Amino acid sequence: MADQEPAEKIKELSSTLASVEAVLDLDAKHTEIAELRERSADPELWNDQENAQKVTRRLAHLESMVSKVENLRQRIDDLGVLYDLAAAESDSETLSEAERELKSLRSDIGDLEIRTLLSGPYDEREALVSIYAQAGGIDAADWAQMLQRMYLRWAERHGYPTVVYDTSYAEEAGIKSTTFAVKAQFAYGTLRGEHGVHRLVRISPFDNQGRRQTSFAGVDVVPVVEQSDHIDIDENELRIDVYRSSGPGGQSVNTTDSAVRITHVPTGIVVSCQNEKSQIQNRATAMSVLQARLLERKRREEQAEIDELRGESASSWGSQMRNYVLHPYQTVKDVRTHMETGNTAAVLDGEIDGFIDAEIRWLRSQE
Structure with missing residues (x-):
């Protein structure tokens, strides 16, 4: 049972992140990123400074959001490997490192989950x-x-x-x-x-x-x-x-x-x-x-x-x-x-x- 505990924790984290990914609709985000990159490459865009800043700001936000989600998904995969390594070598130091990363991932995914709730018309602003x-x-x-x-x-x-x-x-x-x-x-x-x-x-x-x-x-x-x-x-x-x-x-x-x-x-x-x-x-x-x-x-x-x-x-x-x-x-x-x-x-x-x-x-x- 103890050996399965880390796997259950990772499964729970993965499920939470999957819920966040569903809300964010990453496929739609990738499509919008591609469109915005194409628009930002157009020299004519900067004829309208206000619109250009809006496009580049939106592009930077989407790229940051997608990169953060993908990074979290990779960290969950790496965490499973870290726990396996700790178990295979009975390494308490590696196990402690895995526990620290588990705690960090919970915090970071929780922060991202909260961010998905900020969808009001002015929520993105300073x-x-x-x-x-x-x-x-x-x-x-x-x-x-x-x-x-x-x-x-x-x-x-x-x-x-x-x-x-x-x-x-x-x-x-x-x-x-x-x-x-x-x-x-x-x-x-x-x-x-x-x-x-x-x-x-x-x-x-x-x-x-x-x-x-x-x-x-x-x-x-x-x-x-x-x-x-x-x-x-x-x-x-x-x-x-x-x-x-x-x-x-x-x-x-x-x-x-x-x-x-x-x-x-x-x-x-x-x-x-x-x-x-x-x-x-x-x-x-x-x-x-x-x-x-x-x-x-x-x-x-x-x-x-x-x-x-x-x-x-x-x-x-x-x-x-x-x-x-x-x-x-x-x-x-x-x-x-x-x-x-x-x-x-x-x-x-x-x-x-x-x-x-x-x-x-x-x-x-x-x-």
């Missing part, structure tokens, strides 16, 4: 993440900064580049708000389930009496806009302010009024950017963030109309979605998926993949 301190005073501002670090550490762990566009620091500690981009394909589809209110319960480090404090921070996730997106913005509906960039404690980090704040008067949406050196660059970046917010607003309004026609209640995106309790016990629990862990330190250090995967599955089940 993400803009905004965090706002809510109820809880100085603790809420500190909590917002803790969340910013958590997401930046998550991106760092995955090798995803990030750019912080704007951070508004609170007077005593923490931040009032921040906006940053996660520049990786499928970042929006991966992170969109993080949208909502995050609640922290702990002994306040700012309370001399050591009392327990509950604080809240809101997380907003929207897809980065592309040139093909059509968002009408009337310049007359914008209020544009310029100011000097500031750091923690209100200290100035720039000697010129280069930071830009744009208010879209009809919707009340306010965006800021202060990370660029020039006012022109900050304005362009802020306009891009505003377009992303308006695009997501439009998408949610359309979804609400569809839900109403179906007789369904629209999702309450502003509702509490996760609790982080550091006292009197330690746990992090997602309200919707019921995913839970007691390792709060790891979560706050960016180990949130389990929560993200559960959210992706939950969102897909709702759709």
Whole structure:
């Protein structure tokens, strides 16, 4: 029975990968790759830069996806050989290597399986993440900064580049708000389930009496806009302010009024950017963030109309979605998926993949 156990494990992995291959429809992917390669070889393609970039981006994505699946299939075949070799030579070191590869394959196939669920219209895009301190005073501002670090550490762990566009620091500690981009394909589809209110319960480090404090921070996730997106913005509906960039404690980090704040008067949406050196660059970046917010607003309004026609209640995106309790016990629990862990330190250090995967599955089940 023990000798058959590795074979059963490999069979299970192979079956899971076969399910993923069926969903991806590799034959169709190969056909599309061939067509895109032919189009990309046409010199006339680059007469339309926007279309050319779209073609090459799609081609690179498909080639990467197919290569990843084929590589996983080859690794499963090699794993069987590795187990046979370990058994034939009674080699414990080779057996340990096979067990490590088995664990790695399970993780990689699981990641790919999750990726197949990201099929929304904007899921492939990069993400803009905004965090706002809510109820809880100085603790809420500190909590917002803790969340910013958590997401930046998550991106760092995955090798995803990030750019912080704007951070508004609170007077005593923490931040009032921040906006940053996660520049990786499928970042929006991966992170969109993080949208909502995050609640922290702990002994306040700012309370001399050591009392327990509950604080809240809101997380907003929207897809980065592309040139093909059509968002009408009337310049007359914008209020544009310029100011000097500031750091923690209100200290100035720039000697010129280069930071830009744009208010879209009809919707009340306010965006800021202060990370660029020039006012022109900050304005362009802020306009891009505003377009992303308006695009997501439009998408949610359309979804609400569809839900109403179906007789369904629209999702309450502003509702509490996760609790982080550091006292009197330690746990992090997602309200919707019921995913839970007691390792709060790891979560706050960016180990949130389990929560993200559960959210992706939950969102897909709702759709």
